[in-house]
Structures are given as structure tokens and as C-alpha cells.
Amino acid sequence: MLNYIWISLIAIGILVAVGNDVRDEVQNSYRNGIPIEATVAIQKSPTSLRQTWEGDLIVNAEAFNSFYGIKTVKVEIHQPIVINMVTTGEPEASLPLGSASPDLWKEMAKAATSKEKLVGAVRSMTLAPDQRTARLQIVIEPIRFMKTKAVTQAALDYATTAVTIALGLIGIMALWLGVMKVAEEAGLLRIVTRMLTPVTKRLFPDVPTDHPAIGAMIMNIAANMLGLSNAATPLGLKAMEELNKLNPKVGTATNAMVTFLCINTGGLILIPATAIAVRASAGSANPGIIIGTSIFGAGCATVAGVVAARILQRLPRYKKDLEPEVGKEASHG
Amino acid sequence: MGDLFRALINAVSIVAIPLLLILFLGYGILKKVRVYEVFVEGAKEGFTTAIRIIPYLVAMLCAIGIFRASGALELLTTVLAPVTNLIGMPPETLPMALMRPLSGSGSLGIMTELMKVHGPDSFIGVLASTMYGSSETTFYVLAVYFGSVQIKNTRHAVPAGLIADLFGMLGAVFICRILFGV
Structure with missing residues (x-):
């Protein structure tokens, strides 16, 4: 199943990206080659040393929306602009993007020559009599294959991110695996394990009740519930390693592993700290209001996951994966 | 209380x-x-475990990254909106529900955005944050946990994990509608 989901994510992603690009090209969504009209509030005029105009490009929201055929811009746009007078040809305009720039332009810049700015050619520039403003017609550089470029970038970025995440785990993994080893040698894990035997016996019938895997799983679930994600991952990986020692078939997930994974992906947590923090920073009158609802939601997820795991593991197609195969390479479904 | x-x-x-x-x-x-010696002995495994998960994590995150960057989520949202309207789930929160199992940072971004647009105490804001708290990033957990012990055949882990996510999202919609519904 994972094979199909994995290839679907990639194939759908690439197809949709190409489809979006074709649509953009046909509709000319980014108005390649078409001049946009705007006013410039001039702050600096050219001098003998500097052949540039600097100021703010002002486009009112309606004009911008109707030019690009969108509805999202609500306020008048004030976008910094630098116009460079070149000796031959049309003057070059450069639009450095910042917080005041419209989202569409920021989006377009991702596929532009420079990520930080859009460049364009000034078709015409008419100065007002007081030399403080000018009417402009600018053609912004052509934007093409935006989604395909984004997909390429994402694939490369995420490969790096994966390594960063994994390397970031090393220290914290070492700390908790060290502590767990001490707890194991001292027999502490066995004490924790024995206390919860009535529960674990039912959840993980294939795992001996005093196996170190049980202790690690309990510790992992407890850490998750307290929101100690730094400690939870190493403990969870320790649990997986212990569960793998009971695995009759290397490279294939056991029933206990899947049940344990489902408890983890249910994400039962007593205080959803991240969500609360985001709510508080967004100015909520009662950020903690979602504690109860989250526990309910995560409870549903956990129970459904464990029940689903228990039912699915009985299906013949999943059952046969665990049977030892003789003289044949394991199939990876 | x-x-x-x-x-x-x-x-x-x-x-x-x-x-x-x-x-x-x-x-x-x-x-x-002998706590110090035993600690160091256990800690040694930290490095190898972390290195072991790299290929699994690269495979998973790249696929998710491609999917996110392509705009497929917006397409899926349009397709699924009629279904979610039936259960009283605002279509604005659908990207949140779809993103949650795929990417932690992605769903965090969507939640923040929804709160900025609709307000944290609006129904959409409360529902989005409940959804965020109602599930974990299934595919990340899958890659890391199974990667650490070199599990390639995940058997029923993906369907069971996705069923868990589905019920988490449905549970979030259900409880929010009862407690804060309009």
C-alpha cells in the first residue's frame, strides 16, 4: 500500500504541476508581455552621478485585480520601484519584494530570475508637471513553468530537510537511549511494565508481558501525552527496536508494531501546546478552549486506529506477509 | 476546572x-x-539509529514536498468540498484535514493562516486548531519509526493510520459542532 501511496503523491504532484503550468500558459495568468499601468510617487530623481529613479509604484486594488483577473487584493498597492535609465532600449524597472508587495507578485518571484525581486521593462513614462509623480507602463518579466519549478525546488529542499531532521535527532536520541539503557539494567523498566500489564496484554498479545519493548512503549506513550516530543521519538524508536527483536521476518512490520504506530499517529496529547500557542499569538480570547475538543478528537483517532489495526491484521493479504517464505525474496507490498 | x-x-x-x-x-x-558506562553504551546507538532513518525520511519527505508544491491540494479540496459540506465541515478547513497526515509544518502553516483570516475564536479557527491537536503527522511517524528498524513492507500500517486520521478529523468536526456549532 505504501508503494502505491508514495508513487501517487509523486505522480499526482508532477501531473498537477504540469497541468497548472499549461493552464497558466493558455490563460496567460501572469500577463506575460502585457503592460500594467501604474503611478509612481517619485522619491529620488536621476542626478549627474546616478541614472535611476526611485519611488513607490502605486496600483489601486481594483486595477490590479482586473489586470490579473483575481479578487484577492483589498488595499491599494505601494510597491518600491527602482527605474534604471539605460543608454539604449527601454529603461529597466526593478521591484524588490517585501512585506508591502502583493502576494501574487511574491508568488511570481519564486519562478523569476531573482527570488527577491521582479524585473520589468518600462514601456512609457510620463512625468507629471510637478515632477513628483509619473504615469508608467511596465511589462514584467515573463513568468513560466512556475509549478514545475516549485516541484523541482521542493524535491531538492525536502531531501536536505530530511537529512537535517535525522541529524538533529542524533543528540537527543543518544541522551534518551543512554538513560533507557540505565533504566533497563536497573530493572526499572520491568517495574513500569508490570504495572500496566492488564492493558498491554490486550493491546499487544504477541509481545511477552515483561519484554523491554512494553516498557519502552509505555514510556513513549506517556511522553507523547505530556507533549514531550523530544523524549517521545527516541523512546518510540527504542520500542520499535525491541519489537523488531521479536520479528520473525526481517523488513516486515509485525502486528504489534502497527498497533503501536497507530497509537502514536493518533497523537493523544493532554495539552496541544503548539495549537494553543498559535491561538494565543493570533489574539484568541481563550486559547485553551481546544484542550477538551482535541483530547476528544485524538481519542477518536487512537481508538479507531487501534481497532482498525486489529481488524486489518486478520485479513488474509496482510496475514500472509508475515508467514516465513522459503527460498523466495520477500515481496514488498 | x-x-x-x-x-x-x-x-x-x-x-x-x-x-x-x-x-x-x-x-x-x-x-x-555502573551508570556512566551503561549510559554511554546505550547512547552509542543514537547515531546509527538517526542515520538509519535518513533514506526512509528522504523518500517520504520528497514525495510529500512534490505533492505540496504542485497545488494538488487545492485541486483535491475542490473535488472533495461537496462531500465535506454534507457533514457540516467548512470547506476552508479541508486543506487542514488533508495536510495533517502529510506534513506537520504544512498543517501548522494552514492553521495559522486560517486563524489570521477567520479569527482564532471563529468556528473555523476553533475547528482548525482542534484538528491540528487531534492527530499526528502519520507519514512522518511511519517513515521515522519503520525506518529505524528497516521495515520496508509496512503491511496494514498505512490503511490503519489513515483510518485513525479520518476518525480524528471526523471526531474534531463532531465535537466542535456540538460545542461551538452555529
């Missing part, structure tokens, strides 16, 4: 790690375990 519970859990989370460290190592000494 709710505040007391929250304060209590917060206090426990803050002292939990120091307490665990002193408890575990202290108990070890008491049981005559």
Missing part, C-alpha cells in the same frame, strides 16, 4: 524530564548499575 487541569499538566510537563533523569539514574546507582 479546565484551567486547573491545564496548569497541572503544564507543571508536570516542565518537571517531567529533570525528574525522569534523576529518577532513572538515581535508581540505577541504587541498584549498583
Whole structure:
């Protein structure tokens, strides 16, 4: 199943990206080659040393929306602009993007020559009599294959991110695996394990009740519930390693592993700290209001996951994966 | 009541790690375990475990990254909107529900955006944050946990994990509609 989901994510992603690009090209969504009209509030005029105009490009929201055929811009746009007078040809305009720039332009810049700015050619520039403003017609550089470029970038970025995440785990993994080893040698894990035997016996019938895997799983679930994600991952990986020692078939997930994974992906947590923090920073009158609802939601997820795991593991197609195969390479479904 | 519970859990989370460290190592000494040597012995595995998960994580995150960057999520949202309207789930929260199992940072971004647009105390804001708290990033957990023990055939883990996510999202919609519904 994972094979199909994995290839679907990639194939759908690439197809949709190409489809979006074709649509953009046909509709000319980014108005390649078409001049946009705007006013410039001039702050600096050219001098003998500097052949540039600097100021703010002002486009009112309606004009911008109707030019690009969108509805999202609500306020008048004030976008910094630098116009460079070149000796031959049309003057070059450069639009450095910042917080005041419209989202569409920021989006377009991702596929532009420079990520930080859009460049364009000034078709015409008419100065007002007081030399403080000018009417402009600018053609912004052509934007093409935006989604395909984004997909390429994402694939490369995420490969790096994966390594960063994994390397970031090393220290914290070492700390908790060290502590767990001490707890194991001292027999502490066995004490924790024995206390919860009535529960674990039912959840993980294939795992001996005093196996170190049980202790690690309990510790992992407890850490998750307290929101100690730094400690939870190493403990969870320790649990997986212990569960793998009971695995009759290397490279294939056991029933206990899947049940344990489902408890983890249910994400039962007593205080959803991240969500609360985001709510508080967004100015909520009662950020903690979602504690109860989250526990309910995560409870549903956990129970459904464990029940689903228990039912699915009985299906013949999943059952046969665990049977030892003789003289044949394991199939990876 | 709710505040007391929250304060209590917060206090426990803050002292939990120091307490665990002193408890575990202290108990070890008491049981005559050579704590330093055993700790180092266990910690050695940290490096290999972290390195082992790299290929799994690269495979998973790249696929998810491509999917996110392509704009496929917006397309899926349009397709699924009629279905979610039936159960009273605002279409704005659909990207949140779809993103949650795929990417932690992605769903965090969507939640933040929804709160900025609709307000944290609006129905959409409450529902989005409940959804965020109602599930974990299934595919990340899958890649890391199974990667660490080189599991390639995941058997029923993906369907079971996705069923868990589905029920988490449905549970979030259900409870929010009952408590904060309009």
C-alpha cells in the first residue's frame, strides 16, 4: 500500500504541476508581455552621478485585480520601484519584494530570475508637471513553468530537510537511549511494565508481558501525552527496536508494531501546546478552549486506529506477509 | 476546572524530564548499575539509529514536498468540498484535514493562516486548531519509526493510520459542532 501511496503523491504532484503550468500558459495568468499601468510617487530623481529613479509604484486594488483577473487584493498597492535609465532600449524597472508587495507578485518571484525581486521593462513614462509623480507602463518579466519549478525546488529542499531532521535527532536520541539503557539494567523498566500489564496484554498479545519493548512503549506513550516530543521519538524508536527483536521476518512490520504506530499517529496529547500557542499569538480570547475538543478528537483517532489495526491484521493479504517464505525474496507490498 | 487541569499538566510537563533523569539514574546507582558506562553504551546507538532513518525520511519527505508544491491540494479540496459540506465541515478547513497526515509544518502553516483570516475564536479557527491537536503527522511517524528498524513492507500500517486520521478529523468536526456549532 505504501508503494502505491508514495508513487501517487509523486505522480499526482508532477501531473498537477504540469497541468497548472499549461493552464497558466493558455490563460496567460501572469500577463506575460502585457503592460500594467501604474503611478509612481517619485522619491529620488536621476542626478549627474546616478541614472535611476526611485519611488513607490502605486496600483489601486481594483486595477490590479482586473489586470490579473483575481479578487484577492483589498488595499491599494505601494510597491518600491527602482527605474534604471539605460543608454539604449527601454529603461529597466526593478521591484524588490517585501512585506508591502502583493502576494501574487511574491508568488511570481519564486519562478523569476531573482527570488527577491521582479524585473520589468518600462514601456512609457510620463512625468507629471510637478515632477513628483509619473504615469508608467511596465511589462514584467515573463513568468513560466512556475509549478514545475516549485516541484523541482521542493524535491531538492525536502531531501536536505530530511537529512537535517535525522541529524538533529542524533543528540537527543543518544541522551534518551543512554538513560533507557540505565533504566533497563536497573530493572526499572520491568517495574513500569508490570504495572500496566492488564492493558498491554490486550493491546499487544504477541509481545511477552515483561519484554523491554512494553516498557519502552509505555514510556513513549506517556511522553507523547505530556507533549514531550523530544523524549517521545527516541523512546518510540527504542520500542520499535525491541519489537523488531521479536520479528520473525526481517523488513516486515509485525502486528504489534502497527498497533503501536497507530497509537502514536493518533497523537493523544493532554495539552496541544503548539495549537494553543498559535491561538494565543493570533489574539484568541481563550486559547485553551481546544484542550477538551482535541483530547476528544485524538481519542477518536487512537481508538479507531487501534481497532482498525486489529481488524486489518486478520485479513488474509496482510496475514500472509508475515508467514516465513522459503527460498523466495520477500515481496514488498 | 479546565484551567486547573491545564496548569497541572503544564507543571508536570516542565518537571517531567529533570525528574525522569534523576529518577532513572538515581535508581540505577541504587541498584549498583555502573551508570556512566551503561549510559554511554546505550547512547552509542543514537547515531546509527538517526542515520538509519535518513533514506526512509528522504523518500517520504520528497514525495510529500512534490505533492505540496504542485497545488494538488487545492485541486483535491475542490473535488472533495461537496462531500465535506454534507457533514457540516467548512470547506476552508479541508486543506487542514488533508495536510495533517502529510506534513506537520504544512498543517501548522494552514492553521495559522486560517486563524489570521477567520479569527482564532471563529468556528473555523476553533475547528482548525482542534484538528491540528487531534492527530499526528502519520507519514512522518511511519517513515521515522519503520525506518529505524528497516521495515520496508509496512503491511496494514498505512490503511490503519489513515483510518485513525479520518476518525480524528471526523471526531474534531463532531465535537466542535456540538460545542461551538452555529
